[in-house]
Amino acid sequence: MAESRTFVKDIADIESDFSRWYTDVVLKTRLADYGPVKGTMVMRPYGYAIWEHIQRGLDDRFKATGHENAYFPMLIPYSYLEREAEHVEGFAPEVALVTHIGAEELPEKLVVRPTSETIICEMYAKWVQSYRDLPLLINQWANVVRWEKTTRPFLRTSEFLWQEGHTLHETEAEAREETLRMLRVYEEFCQNVLAMPVLIGRKSDKEKFAGAQETYSIEAIMQDGKSLQSGTTHYFGQNFAKAFDIRFQSRAGVLEHPYQTSFGASTRLIGALIMTHGDERGLRLPPYVAPVQVVIIPIAAKKEGVLENAHRLKDRLTAAGLRVKLDESENSPGWKFNEYEMKGVPVRLELGPRDIEKNAAVLSRRDIAGEKNEVSLDGIESSVKALLDDINANMYQKAAERNRAKIVTVQNMDDLKAAADSSKFGLGMWCGERACEDKIKESLQVTTRNMPFDQTPVGSTCVCCGKKAKIKIYFAKSY
């Protein structure tokens, strides 16, 4: 391998320079590298493998809730974008346009999709005639392009991978139910698979998706106290259905516009789990999406029987359904320990002559630093599996504790400023006026994140204007 090795000591200190730490971790653990065009990113095998596990986990859940996958073209006629006023206004500044084929100018410029509502609506208009065609529950896995001013690997790139679900429903109630159902799917997935607690709730009008009536989000709390919107679901009502003339004949025999939703989550989830779980030694990957769940390090590999036993161990664990790597390279054991800790592998097994004699291995878990325990090779498949579950639970627990400590109740601007200055989320009351949101953003660089479903008040007046307020909402800086 021609590429250089990297060392934990090459990664910036997570406490004093979180931004640099993040970039270092992404590049040096080989999750991704920069592409040649501004804002683009190459997902390297280690990073892409995480994405594949995320895809599988989400896709299973989409199928289980009745959705089917399809694929729509990446190029969209510009006129489609213009049909929904808010939508074009929201996306026009950041869309990439195709204007020429070779030297020849196209009669109508094409949009490289920033999202697919428009083209999907256009097709849905052809496909839907009757209430019997509903609900229509389609998801696609795709790339989208949005020319953002500031980019960072996984968090915001010019092109990124995501899934977008687009559904049509007979009734408003059904569509609203779908919007919340998929939000809960995201929440459950983040908690159980990524070991990542999230705040779920509804977005303010200012923060909602261009063209949506309501937007909901899951917000993950990063270790630097910023919020990362990690998945959204939208209730569109009939906005797009009217704009694209999607109609169906109802049970009563009249033509109606269906109610629509969409939901999306992207490779940003990888950024979220890096910044949720990582530590001063590098990555800490949640076990269910870790490309390598168990790494086996042979000790004194040239001694009689060590490698043979290591292979046998690997085969046993692999046969039990675990993702296992046996590192037979010439590097010293100490080097390997550091390497796989940096790469976030959840479980390490050391196997040397002393262990083999005892029919055991030395086990170390990434989520608890410095701990080593002996584990018997008898039934090691089930003990490692149980351990992975425990690691996932522990990682979630730790993250949840940290999150709790990062949320403070705020009553007024002084409180909110104190929260912002100490990199915390403020949970407080808001009058609902855009003016207050704008003022808070301008003075503190803090935005509203979302309104939790539990609206038990934490005060009675708006943190900004002091007028009577009924909406409870999270305020935070965000990525």
Place this chain on the structure above:
RNA sequence: CGGGGUGUAGCGCAGAUGGUAGCGCGCUUGGUUCGGGACCAAGAGGUCGUGGGUUCAAAUCCCGUCACUCCGACCA
């Protein structure tokens, strides 16, 4: 898009006042090692981001440009 910073070997960096590129790590080969980043020996590797300009001479000075990065603005 505004303001600051950076760009020299795979990585991290050094190369005052211009004189034709170096260090550490890594990499290759051979050998000894192996329970927390091993050691010895011999090697390979760079048109100094890029395009122009000034000069006898440019990594170094000037102009443009591209990328990365930080802080804002923008942004599911």
